[in-house]
Amino acid sequence: MNFFKKLLLLNTLLSVTPIVVIIIITINIGTKEVDQRLTQVSEKELENLSMSLEHFFVSRKNEVALVANSPILKSMNWQKIQPYLVSERKRLASFYEKFILGKTNGHFYNTSGGNTLQGGIRTFDDSSPSSKPKTIGKRQYWQEATSKQLSAPYVSEPMVSYTTGVQQIVISQTIIQDDKIVGMIGGAMSWTKIENKLNDLESLVKKTLDKKTQLFLVSQEGTYIYHRDKNKALKYLKNSDGSLKLNDINEPIIQSSSIQNEANSELASTYHAIKARRKAQVLIKNEGFHYFFYPVNGTRYTLGIKVPVNLYIGPVISHQKKLISIALLSIVLITILSYIFSKSISRRITTLNNATHDFVLGEKINLEITGQDEISDLSTTFLTMCKKVNENFALIKSTEKELRDHKENLEQTIARRTEELEKALQKAETANQSKSEFVANISHEIRTPMNAIIGFSEHLLDTELSTEQKEQVRIVNHSATALLTIINDILDFSKLEKGKIEIEKIEFQLNELIIESVKVVQDKAKQKGLKIHINAPELGHKILGDPNRIKQILLNFLSNAVKFTEEGHITLTLNSQQSHELCKLNFLIEDTGIGISPEIQKRLFNRFEQADASTTRNYGGTGLGLSIARSLAKLMGGDIGMSSEAGKGSKFWLEITCPIASPLDSKNTNSPISKSMYKNKRALVVDDNRTNLKLAKMSLEKTGLEVTVANSGKEAIDFLNNQETDIIFMDCLMPEMDGFETTKNIQQLETFNNAPIIALTANAMQQDKLKCFQAGMLGFLSKPFTKDDLQKVLNEHLSDS
Numbered sequence: 001m002n003f004f005k006k007l008l009l010l011n012t013l014l015s016v017t018p019i020v021v022i023i024i025i026t027i028n029i030g031t032k033e034v035d036q037r038l039t040q041v042s043e044k045e046l047e048n049l050s051m052s053l054e055h056f057f058v059s060r061k062n063e064v065a066l067v068a069n070s071p072i073l074k075s076m077n078w079q080k081i082q083p084y085l086v087s088e089r090k091r092l093a094s095f096y097e098k099f100i101l102g103k104t105n106g107h108f109y110n111t112s113g114g115n116t117l118q119g120g121i122r123t124f125d126d127s128s129p130s131s132k133p134k135t136i137g138k139r140q141y142w143q144e145a146t147s148k149q150l151s152a153p154y155v156s157e158p159m160v161s162y163t164t165g166v167q168q169i170v171i172s173q174t175i176i177q178d179d180k181i182v183g184m185i186g187g188a189m190s191w192t193k194i195e196n197k198l199n200d201l202e203s204l205v206k207k208t209l210d211k212k213t214q215l216f217l218v219s220q221e222g223t224y225i226y227h228r229d230k231n232k233a234l235k236y237l238k239n240s241d242g243s244l245k246l247n248d249i250n251e252p253i254i255q256s257s258s259i260q261n262e263a264n265s266e267l268a269s270t271y272h273a274i275k276a277r278r279k280a281q282v283l284i285k286n287e288g289f290h291y292f293f294y295p296v297n298g299t300r301y302t303l304g305i306k307v308p309v310n311l312y313i314g315p316v317i318s319h320q321k322k323l324i325s326i327a328l329l330s331i332v333l334i335t336i337l338s339y340i341f342s343k344s345i346s347r348r349i350t351t352l353n354n355a356t357h358d359f360v361l362g363e364k365i366n367l368e369i370t371g372q373d374e375i376s377d378l379s380t381t382f383l384t385m386c387k388k389v390n391e392n393f394a395l396i397k398s399t400e401k402e403l404r405d406h407k408e409n410l411e412q413t414i415a416r417r418t419e420e421l422e423k424a425l426q427k428a429e430t431a432n433q434s435k436s437e438f439v440a441n442i443s444h445e446i447r448t449p450m451n452a453i454i455g456f457s458e459h460l461l462d463t464e465l466s467t468e469q470k471e472q473v474r475i476v477n478h479s480a481t482a483l484l485t486i487i488n489d490i491l492d493f494s495k496l497e498k499g500k501i502e503i504e505k506i507e508f509q510l511n512e513l514i515i516e517s518v519k520v521v522q523d524k525a526k527q528k529g530l531k532i533h534i535n536a537p538e539l540g541h542k543i544l545g546d547p548n549r550i551k552q553i554l555l556n557f558l559s560n561a562v563k564f565t566e567e568g569h570i571t572l573t574l575n576s577q578q579s580h581e582l583c584k585l586n587f588l589i590e591d592t593g594i595g596i597s598p599e600i601q602k603r604l605f606n607r608f609e610q611a612d613a614s615t616t617r618n619y620g621g622t623g624l625g626l627s628i629a630r631s632l633a634k635l636m637g638g639d640i641g642m643s644s645e646a647g648k649g650s651k652f653w654l655e656i657t658c659p660i661a662s663p664l665d666s667k668n669t670n671s672p673i674s675k676s677m678y679k680n681k682r683a684l685v686v687d688d689n690r691t692n693l694k695l696a697k698m699s700l701e702k703t704g705l706e707v708t709v710a711n712s713g714k715e716a717i718d719f720l721n722n723q724e725t726d727i728i729f730m731d732c733l734m735p736e737m738d739g740f741e742t743t744k745n746i747q748q749l750e751t752f753n754n755a756p757i758i759a760l761t762a763n764a765m766q767q768d769k770l771k772c773f774q775a776g777m778l779g780f781l782s783k784p785f786t787k788d789d790l791q792k793v794l795n796e797h798l799s800d801s
Helices: 003-068 071-075 078-091 140-147 191-208 270-275 310-361 374-461 467-498 510-527 547-563 613-619 625-635 690-701 713-720 739-747 766-775 787-798
Strands: 098-102 108-110 167-177 180-190 214-219 224-226 280-284 289-295 301-308 506-508 531-535 541-545 569-579 582-591 639-644 650-663 682-686 706-710 727-730 757-761 779-782
Touching (some): 003 180, 003 191, 003 289, 003 301, 140 167, 167 191, 191 214, 191 224, 374 690, 506 510, 510 531, 510 547, 510 569, 547 650, 625 639, 625 650, 739 757, 739 766, 757 766
Parallel strands (some): 531 569, 682 706, 682 727, 727 757, 757 779
Antiparallel strands (some): 098 108, 098 180, 214 301, 289 301, 541 650, 569 582, 582 650, 639 650
């Protein structure tokens, strides 16, 4: 087989294959996709119809519930109740034909009349003074309401009215007085009103889906209540003479066929789903219909639709036949045209191919092709090309030189641009570094005086002050603490921006962390009269994670809860789930505060966002706390979220997963400090700020420590050359000799007794902490510090010494 025959075959195959593939795919999936689409559309439409019917009954149930809860009904005095029910029936005349007031023995009154000689009660002969009273004791709605003590309205199945003889349903609810059922109120609606509603829904679904679509309603017991087929629909039973069949109290009997009796077993089997109040669907191919069922919430009804399938699949089949016809015709035409085309060009291309071989071998070219088509043009172009190849060959050498020169110039340009970019990048990095240094310096300068304010205010609170003075000092302390929170938020925001925050992996006891977090906000909560409840079962083990960051997030949630709650309580709940060596932790903080509207919730976790301008004026804050909390949670592999409703409080949650560490020990590392605990132990405080020295000295002396102060690194070294100490607190930024250099010099002293050196500094950046440990310090205490912070450091470094 020569090349052109192969080309013909290949061309035909390539042309035909896509068409065949499209036909096969269309045939295989066309019907399936249409059926799936029909199912989706039908189910959605049925759900909408069900919700519409549910809304109809919910409105009616709410009306009956409103009547049932009226104080006047609790008396069960018909003479007092009748005017009220008559007015309600007039107000709701578009739905209810009467109201029924039932007694616990089954006797009843209604707004359509009654035996005036027996106090308005309905009897078999309302004109007779001794007629026997009628009873609703056998009525389903009365039995459901009284026997099951339902507190919500109940929608009955259709029945015949005792008093009017028409089909109706009753929406009933018990009447409760002093936690006891004293009666029942029911609103009776003519079944015609329900049928009108169903007719409207059927008209709507016919417009949406297809005019042959049918709608029907089935009870929870499987009986048809509404159906276009009169043999299945709800109807009166008649005698052979055409008269209505009556029951033992002379009321007409109504009956409906059951879906269980359907001839098609697939359709009949849907009874079980209807009984269990579930969705269902079934395709009956021999009928060509799809059946869909959807329960109507709040009732015992299930709504169904019957959708013709062929109306959707028919056009697809017709379209498939057209595609097949077009494809077959295309195959024939493509084969004929391919043959003619290859035959016409085969001879001329062979001649051109031979000329190409001659040119390659350097022989004389013999090419004579006539005509005015693309092959003739190709032959002419080929001859011209052969002529110019030799002419252009000389140009190639000169072009090579130009390319080499251009390459050298291009390399120089790239090198120059690269150098410019590196300088710009270096400039940007320098600016970013300057920004970081500025934030760190500003933080240090603010935290230093804040240390004195918070520290001395805490000491003042431990002294004898008047009530007014204590309140003023407490305000100073809380204000300084709030300012410190803002400073910490700004620092965290700066570190998050640069990706500088690192999550620690250390062992800690979770329940102690929760108690510590609550203690921080306890005083503020007490001032507002708020109670804080903790619902956190004791974990039998420690966990591995970053306790400071977890505490930071919990404090943010608790502080916000106290801030935005004026009365009520706050609850912190911990739920944990263990799986293998991991522990999934879920913290939930609930409050009874002002709540948050849905519009504000959308932007609550954005940076610098608060509820509105009035929130900032009334409560303060930067709008960074929740944004930082979410970033920290995600860095720990978890997340935070919230739910709230304006005026009804808020719920904030944190969810993280941590590895399980060692079991809990009995040793308490956070035992409170007493003056006798560190008696006969000595401490050295090194700081160039006299205010900070005084504050540190006062705080340490309260623990029983003997305290010596040094105003500089040199003074500290001179002291340690002659005396020993049990612990050293070292400021980092000092003139002449800073804390890092002082620490290294102290460790080289022959007289140094390896006392732990603790950094006491206003620098709060992570790199500052790392720098302290690299210098040889064993602990880190950031200014301003609290009594609890100091307690932890002393317990860790002095308790066992």
